[in-house]
Amino acid sequence: MMNCDGAGTAAAWLRVAGVVREHCDELVRLDRAIGDGDHGENLRRGFDAVVDRVTSAEGDTPRAVLRQVAATLISTVGGAAGPLYGTALLRAGNAIGDRPDLDATAVAAALEAALEGVVARGRAEPGDKTMVDALRPAVLAAAAAAERGATIAEVLAEASAAADAGAQATVPLVARKGRASYLGERSAGHLDPGARSTALILASLAGSAAS
Amino acid sequence: MMNCDGAGTAAAWLRVAGVVREHCDELVRLDRAIGDGDHGENLRRGFDAVVDRVTSAEGDTPRAVLRQVAATLISTVGGAAGPLYGTALLRAGNAIGDRPDLDATAVAAALEAALEGVVARGRAEPGDKTMVDALRPAVLAAAAAAERGATIAEVLAEASAAADAGAQATVPLVARKGRASYLGERSAGHLDPGARSTALILASLAGSAAS
Amino acid sequence: MKKIINDPAAVVTEALHGMAAAHPDLRVHTDPAFVVRADAPVRGRVAVISGGGSGHEPLHCGFVGPGMLTAACPGPVFTSPTPDQIQAAVAAADGGAGVLLLVKNYTGDVLNFETAAELIEADGVDVRTVIVDDDVAVRDSLFTAGRRGVAGTLLVEKIVGAAAEAGADLDTCERLARTVVTNVRSMGLALAPCTVPHAGEPSFVLGEDEIEIGIGIHGEPGRERTRLAPARDLVRMLLQPVLDDLEWQPGDRVLLFSNSMGGTPLVELYLAHGSATALLIERGLLVERSLVGPYVTSLEMQGISLTLLRLTDELIEWWDAPVSTPALRWGR
Amino acid sequence: MKKIINDPAAVVTEALHGMAAAHPDLRVHTDPAFVVRADAPVRGRVAVISGGGSGHEPLHCGFVGPGMLTAACPGPVFTSPTPDQIQAAVAAADGGAGVLLLVKNYTGDVLNFETAAELIEADGVDVRTVIVDDDVAVRDSLFTAGRRGVAGTLLVEKIVGAAAEAGADLDTCERLARTVVTNVRSMGLALAPCTVPHAGEPSFVLGEDEIEIGIGIHGEPGRERTRLAPARDLVRMLLQPVLDDLEWQPGDRVLLFSNSMGGTPLVELYLAHGSATALLIERGLLVERSLVGPYVTSLEMQGISLTLLRLTDELIEWWDAPVSTPALRWGR
Ligand SMILES: Nc1ncnc2c1ncn2[C@@H]1O[C@H](COP(=O)(O)OP(=O)(O)O)[C@@H](O)[C@H]1O
Ligand SMILES: Nc1ncnc2c1ncn2[C@@H]1O[C@H](COP(=O)(O)OP(=O)(O)O)[C@@H](O)[C@H]1O
Ligand SMILES: [Mg+2]
Ligand SMILES: [Mg+2]
Ligand SMILES: [Mg+2]
Numbered sequence A, B: 001m002m003n004c005d006g007a008g009t010a011a012a013w014l015r016v017a018g019v020v021r022e023h024c025d026e027l028v029r030l031d032r033a034i035g036d037g038d039h040g041e042n043l044r045r046g047f048d049a050v051v052d053r054v055t056s057a058e059g060d061t062p063r064a065v066l067r068q069v070a071a072t073l074i075s076t077v078g079g080a081a082g083p084l085y086g087t088a089l090l091r092a093g094n095a096i097g098d099r100p101d102l103d104a105t106a107v108a109a110a111l112e113a114a115l116e117g118v119v120a121r122g123r124a125e126p127g128d129k130t131m132v133d134a135l136r137p138a139v140l141a142a143a144a145a146a147e148r149g150a151t152i153a154e155v156l157a158e159a160s161a162a163a164d165a166g167a168q169a170t171v172p173l174v175a176r177k178g179r180a181s182y183l184g185e186r187s188a189g190h191l192d193p194g195a196r197s198t199a200l201i202l203a204s205l206a207g208s209a210a211s
Numbered sequence C, D: 001m002k003k004i005i006n007d008p009a010a011v012v013t014e015a016l017h018g019m020a021a022a023h024p025d026l027r028v029h030t031d032p033a034f035v036v037r038a039d040a041p042v043r044g045r046v047a048v049i050s051g052g053g054s055g056h057e058p059l060h061c062g063f064v065g066p067g068m069l070t071a072a073c074p075g076p077v078f079t080s081p082t083p084d085q086i087q088a089a090v091a092a093a094d095g096g097a098g099v100l101l102l103v104k105n106y107t108g109d110v111l112n113f114e115t116a117a118e119l120i121e122a123d124g125v126d127v128r129t130v131i132v133d134d135d136v137a138v139r140d141s142l143f144t145a146g147r148r149g150v151a152g153t154l155l156v157e158k159i160v161g162a163a164a165e166a167g168a169d170l171d172t173c174e175r176l177a178r179t180v181v182t183n184v185r186s187m188g189l190a191l192a193p194c195t196v197p198h199a200g201e202p203s204f205v206l207g208e209d210e211i212e213i214g215i216g217i218h219g220e221p222g223r224e225r226t227r228l229a230p231a232r233d234l235v236r237m238l239l240q241p242v243l244d245d246l247e248w249q250p251g252d253r254v255l256l257f258s259n260s261m262g263g264t265p266l267v268e269l270y271l272a273h274g275s276a277t278a279l280l281i282e283r284g285l286l287v288e289r290s291l292v293g294p295y296v297t298s299l300e301m302q303g304i305s306l307t308l309l310r311l312t313d314e315l316i317e318w319w320d321a322p323v324s325t326p327a328l329r330w331g332r
């Protein structure tokens, strides 16, 4: 089980950076089909900066680390995803407060706050074919798992599985938010890139928690 | 045998217009290989105007007709070919003077004057891979034929054959004048479009004379 | 992909170096990236700031200068700039009379400018945001991202920039911007796509004689794919939806802006402009001002957009007012 | 071939209608075709007139106006204008102080302008001709057509036009034109060809990563075909022959003109301009003036040319002088 203090949180996000890098081309391809083809590059630019800038000093809280990641993403990602992921992480940090270590309940609360942040900025509803369609099922699954006393690893594993299913379920949808909405009916039949990146990030976090 | 008065001259040039139209694409193709691909269009535009504008009133001399054709070409062809063919026809007209009918000697003299006009404007030497390489052998052949007493039809037939051979002989040459010269060695291996159009025009005139 | 670049990731920064070399009357920053007129901040004048993804040049950086934008923030190619760029531009441009942010309506731009505006406001600056959404190709609705901001943005920037230069206050500038947005409509088409440097492949593919009608300025697909047609028909396909979208009256005075998406030769653009002018006159509109050129582009995309702005005396006055930027320059 | 046209044969005429609609301060004629500033003839001023094939827009018609050309004659696409156009332009532009014809060195242009000049002179007008041949890609020789006239033509037109506007006499204008021609050199490259409307097919074909170095402005092939390289290497391939051709001294003041052949995005052009500026500074030259844009184009050809002009105080004065044309505008 990973360490759930600031250092562990930082390590988990550095691992996310590796996953983003690995899947950059895939995300570009998805975004090219129904957007402008930059989602992979946007996230890679942002997470490369996370690797450069995010450090955790002795005694840093998870919240402090999340604030650094959020600020870095906001100032480097651009596009729709930058403010959305940035706001999500800011809110997630605020939700967990200044505790030195995370527990399963805190993780579930953080995910819920992240979703609230994305919705507050982007005003997307479920079914609009956005990252919300991956994040919302993840939040619900995490809450249920935490409630029944699951470990952090279990909470994140279930959140990740739900996010993945949610992302896959965006394929038939017609986009109503973001660039893909300009395509109208033509957006159906494609996986939403932001939903996919949300699922990838959660899978990476779940992997960190399990290892 | 065609009529060699003004009306016959006009008829012969209208027939040239048809030949130019027919070979427009070929000339474009030749010019695209070593020039800018417009030689066929330039001549077609000019000879379409000849069809529109050139008329021979009762009693017009061949010279008067040639002046009309020349002025029309100068004001409509553009490119290198416009002033060259225009000057050639102006000089050819001047060379035959105001006689009402042409004979073989006059035709040979007209061709010679045409060559002088082209050289005066374009300053090309034989072997520079230009229309001069078709026109010069034509002039020599016509002079020889006229000297031994050939008919107009024979003079033009020999001029036409010589022009055609001269044009074909431009293939291996490296251009030293006109746009093709920018290609340097790369101009070798291609037929010069202006030499080809000169040969086509002479073939058409020879055809008119024979029919 | 054939491009005159060194490294796809460095395109915007290196292009900014070129802008700096070419235009001594601009101050060009690369980290964070923004361009500001050399004499900024201008005391007592509203700062008019815009920005967006790169690849639409001369929009926006080429419109920085007296009589137009105070500053502009270029994002990566076709990707919105980030809040820190916008904050830095505001810090350099703010002359104490408030800041007007002009934002093309794309989710990315809107969210990043919104985030920036919150931070700037927290610093005590009076900041307003006007969203430009002139593209009639996209049907507007509360439940979607709404219409895109395209070529009409230039007209907003010029008109508001002129008023700010002349000393109009923030309320006036904001009202003017909204007036232009209310009265401007655009629509574009593409004959051939563009290739984003870091993507390396064309953003869409069109058949030998296919065109895309209602294209956005990022290579987003449009309303429909159809066959290439004569220029006069293409012009009608663009103008008809524009004319249908606003209640135009015969006798209305208009500005017609014929814009190249980048790769369309000027000779074709002028031809389209002539055709569009004739059609508008036929419909009883008075074309009182014209603008023709590659001003709001999508890299090397071949295509055009047509923009119509309903004019009033006030808008004409600000349109005609002097402007001195790299890409738009007239008067005085 | 995908073009926004109606009929290949009518392209130039229809584009001129668009120019007329867009630019009320020009008088546009279509038969014969020429464009003249609305206030011509300007009494007592030398008329500066140029022209050439269309497809290079904004050259030449876009440079008609106070401080630059008095009139311009557009030929069909990539084909020189005819003498009757030139005569008509002279008749409309001649203010009694003589006429200067600025001609790009192509056989067709030279022969048509020469024919026109003979006819104009026969009418008693004092007419001079200056041939521009700035393209170092072509080796000059008495036995060839000589170097081509390319982007440097714009600089000649601007500088001589400014002097004529200020009242310089015909001798002075002619001398100034020759001074610019002596001190200006250019070289270009293409990444992708263009298609002439009436030809319907690209003027040459390049492989996936081939480029053509030393291209002319009509799609004529250049010096050599080579592989695409990073921008900084491309810039060196263009500037080295330019630097080799004239005796440049460290400390020479120069104008650097980075020109797009039409289809190259401005972001790439600025990037190249930055790179070229850096290289020149490295060689000890002082880049005192810059011009960046698609000014001397070959339809939608992708590529750039770089032009270097050695400056003197006199040339700087005329370069900086006010100009007010559709495509180039600054000052007063
Ligand atoms: N209003 C919104 N709410 C939530 N997510 C959104 C919204 N708009 C876009 N997205 C997400 O952002 C993703 C695109 O991100 P990205 O490509 O980085 O930005 P851009 O669309 O600006 O190029 C979409 O796939 C979608 O999941
Ligand atoms: N200086 C010259 N003297 C004689 N003929 C020439 C000269 N320059 C070019 N030509 C002829 O003109 C032809 C090209 O004509 P055209 O394509 O109509 O003009 P342009 O080269 O201006 O496009 C060449 O093939 C050549 O035969
Ligand atoms: Mg995207
Ligand atoms: Mg030719
Ligand atoms: Mg984007």
Ligand SMILES: [Mg+2]
Binding pocket: B036, B038, B079, B080, D078, D079, D080, D108
């Ligand atoms: Mg030609």
